[in-house]
Amino acid sequence: MLHSDPVFAQLAAADFPPFLPGSVWLVGAGPGGPGLLTLLACHALGRADVIVHDALVSPDILSLAPPQVERIHAGKRGGKPSPKQADITIRLIELARQGKRVLRLKGGDPFMFGRGGEEAGELARARIPFRIVPGISSGLGGLAYAGLPITHRDTNQAVLFLTGHDETGAVPGAVDWPSVARAAPVIVMFMAVKHLPSIAGKLLAAGRQPGDALTIVSHIAGPTQSVLETTLGNAADLRDVPTPAIVVLGPVAQYRDQLDWYVDEVRRHVFG
Known part of the structure; x- marks a missing residue:
């Protein structure tokens, strides 16, 4: 564990920036297991007084912090009761004003559809010192766990990132779908499973081909990771796709x- 492992004892003596009382660190926890945390994220886990974490942060990661550290669940999951974003930010400010070292721990990367920019903006307006610690996003490095290079010299020189819902939970209304459909051969979609039939319909109407490869990676980088391969034209027929998931449209599926x-590593681990 982080608080007793000799490796992390050495990290504790490294020249990391100090986690000062009364400050907030917005830290990316990566796509899954503890091995994908950054060293600076590990440092923050060992120094925090309180951790305000998303639903996607695994218990294995939370267990790396010392046992006395307060843990506050602030996760938002579709279709389930969730704290409001404004309430989360107010809590961060209140905790910092109490003189605590506040670790805001987010799945993936705070600035990749993680609302980290909104939270950091509110902290700045409240004059709360903060630091951003990037993490490995599921839609970037995390897809390597499914054998999906999101760029490849033989298929695409561009990639587009898209969120599958807006702040109301609906399909984003401000998206220029014809432009999106033409912008890049590969489109990586976050939080898109719920509205995937609608999104697929918009992309097809905008000119994408029904035979375009569509790959859905669920529970990325975890022992229950699963990958579903289909086509854009068949997206409307999908049922019971596990979430959280990243949807990848484009030829990198090949x-x-x-x-x-x-998949072979998981089989060796599970079945010996």
Whole structure:
């Protein structure tokens, strides 16, 4: 564990920036297991007085912090009772004003559809010192666990990132779908499973082909990771897709036959 492992004891003596009382660190926890945390995230876990964490932060990561650290669940999951974003930010400010070292721990990266920019903006307006610690996003490095290089010289020189819902939970109304459909061969969609039939319909109407490869990676980088491969034209027929998930549209799916290394590792771990 972080608080007793000799490796992390050495990290504690490293020249990391001090986690000062009365400040908030917005830290990315990466896509899954503790091995994908950054060293600075580990440092923050060992120094925090209180951790305000999202639903997607695994218990294995939370267990790395010393046992006396207060843990506050502030996760938002679709279709379930969730704290309001404004209330989360107010809580961060209140805790910092109490002189605590506040670790705001987010799945993936705080600035990749994680509302980290909104929270940091409110902290700045409240004159609360803060630091941003980037994390590995599921939609970037995390997809390597499914054998999906989101860029490849033979298929695409551009990639587009898209969120599947707006702040109301509906399909984003401000998206220029014809432009999105043409912008890049590969589109990576966050939080898109719920509205995938609607999104697929908009992309098809805007000119994407029904046969375009569609890959859905659920529970990325965890022992229950699963990958569903289909086409854009069949998206409306999908049922009971596990979430959280990242949806990838585009030709990079063809590389999974060679690059899908993680499924074999999970089998060796589970079945010996």
